[in-house]
Amino acid sequence: MNTLSTEKRCQVIAALLEEDSIRATVRMTGVAKGTVLKLLVDLGLACEEYQRRTLVSQTGSTVGAARGILKPFQGKFLPSRV
Numbered sequence: 001m002n003t004l005s006t007e008k009r010c011q012v013i014a015a016l017l018e019e020d021s022i023r024a025t026v027r028m029t030g031v032a033k034g035t036v037l038k039l040l041v042d043l044g045l046a047c048e049e050y051q052r053r054t055l056v057s058q059t060g061s062t063v064g065a066a067r068g069i070l071k072p073f074q075g076k077f078l079p080s081r082v
Contacts, residue, residue, distance in 0.1 A: 004039065010066065012039055 004012070006082050008031060015025040016036075 006036065011041060012036055013043060016040065 001008070008029065011029050012025055012031055015028055016022075020028065021073055022033060022036055022040075029036075031039075
């Protein structure tokens with residue numbers, strides 16, 4: 001399976017952060033639309049994991065889980081009020 005180089009991933013993410021549409025990002029970078037969407041999902045999951053780890057390391061435990069605000073879902077925590 002082919003993977004994007006780090007440089008190409010950075011180009012795609014930078015374009016999305018500049019509020020370019022997915023279609024414009026595809027045209028500017030030459031990366032397929034499906035690949036951009038998969039990279040966007042991977043980026044979201046990485047951000048979620050970073051935030052979860054940061055919260056746990058800052059408080060020593062997940063405060064939201066202790067208060068019942070978060071519920072476990074497939075090994076991850078999701079808001080229970082969604």
